[in-house]
Amino acid sequence: MKYPWILFDADDTIFDFHRSARHALVATMQDFDIAPKPEFVTVYEQINLEIWAAFERQEITAVELRRTRFEKFLDAIGEYRDPMAMNTRYLRHLSATTFLVDGARSLVEELLVKGSRLGLITNGLKEVQRPRISRAKLEDNFEVIVVSDEIGVSKPHAGFFGHAFVKMGSPGKKEVLVVGDSLNSDIQGGNNFGLDTCWFNPGKTSNITEHHPTYEIEKLHELISLVHQ
Numbered sequence: 001m002k003y004p005w006i007l008f009d010a011d012d013t014i015f016d017f018h019r020s021a022r023h024a025l026v027a028t029m030q031d032f033d034i035a036p037k038p039e040f041v042t043v044y045e046q047i048n049l050e051i052w053a054a055f056e057r058q059e060i061t062a063v064e065l066r067r068t069r070f071e072k073f074l075d076a077i078g079e080y081r082d083p084m085a086m087n088t089r090y091l092r093h094l095s096a097t098t099f100l101v102d103g104a105r106s107l108v109e110e111l112l113v114k115g116s117r118l119g120l121i122t123n124g125l126k127e128v129q130r131p132r133i134s135r136a137k138l139e140d141n142f143e144v145i146v147v148s149d150e151i152g153v154s155k156p157h158a159g160f161f162g163h164a165f166v167k168m169g170s171p172g173k174k175e176v177l178v179v180g181d182s183l184n185s186d187i188q189g190g191n192n193f194g195l196d197t198c199w200f201n202p203g204k205t206s207n208i209t210e211h212h213p214t215y216e217i218e219k220l221h222e223l224i225s226l227v228h229q
Helices: 017-031 038-056 062-077 083-095 104-113 126-135 158-168 183-192 220-227
Strands: 005-009 117-122 144-147 176-180 196-200 215-217
Touching: 005 183, 017 038, 017 083, 038 062, 038 183, 062 083, 083 126, 104 117, 104 220, 117 158, 126 144, 144 158, 158 183, 176 183, 176 220, 183 196, 196 220, 215 220
Parallel strands: 005 117, 005 176, 117 144, 176 196, 196 215
Antiparallel strands: none
């Protein structure tokens, strides 16, 4: 096979994070007696996107991420609640979700049957990602699971991939393919570390960044032919 090792991003590659996050946010707003208006959801999603981008650039810590996003959200919608309490409840709801991207489970199962070795690499928070992986019954499918919150460094930084490689037993870089939906964390990080990369782009989004993947796929099952050439 062309790539004995495949490193998968978690959110929006294996897990349907968009669906999971909306589910958790609506439940959290209801818990705190805030009407889950569609415009409120949109406001939160934009704030959360900006906060996570700052986290990936290492401009803020995970602790600041947990606090800041709901502070900004509550300010934006003119509601007064405890932002840390809301964040805690949101993470609890999010950790209970097991929504997967279409075809993710069957892809993982087929790759394992064909002899691939799999890793899961995520910039998520440990109190969310570990329970989700376990509840989705995916834990045993991945030999290596790296969560940025547990090691203190996130994608795209080289230290994240270096940590993963140590856990993998330091395979040759040509034996590894990184698969993910984010050009700025998965593709940039893999490229910078000297790995081939595959951009999962189900929305057919134009790439206006300077980060160019080795491959691009629209559906997960397309990966099979790339890996087992």
